[in-house]
Amino acid sequence: MQEREIKLLFKAGVFDSCQAIPVSMARGWTLKFVTKQDEVITLNLQRSKEEREFKSLDGAAAVARRIGFEWLNVQIGDLKWREKV
Numbered sequence: 001m002q003e004r005e006i007k008l009l010f011k012a013g014v015f016d017s018c019q020a021i022p023v024s025m026a027r028g029w030t031l032k033f034v035t036k037q038d039e040v041i042t043l044n045l046q047r048s049k050e051e052r053e054f055k056s057l058d059g060a061a062a063v064a065r066r067i068g069f070e071w072l073n074v075q076i077g078d079l080k081w082r083e084k085v
Helices: 003-011 057-067
Strands: 015-024 028-035 040-042 071-076 079-084
Touching: 003 028, 003 057, 015 057, 028 057, 057 071
Parallel strands: 015 071
Antiparallel strands: 015 028, 028 040, 071 079
8 A cells, every 4th residue: 555545544544553564674664554453565666556664763753754754663573663753
């Protein structure tokens, strides 16, 4: 799903949380959005259906903040924490 569609769903109160998950240690991060019904929606590139990847966690957090999230859940394997964006 694209950023503008996710922003509309956020304003409608569909999401429970936003998660940043590493693609691999060398490639970067992806954003996953968890709905209140426990469905997972991924952020896609604008011109294709591929997942959008961020080179840094800061870049992923900036997009989550632009969508409207105040908190970002970060998960690396079993290690989990929550960051204020």
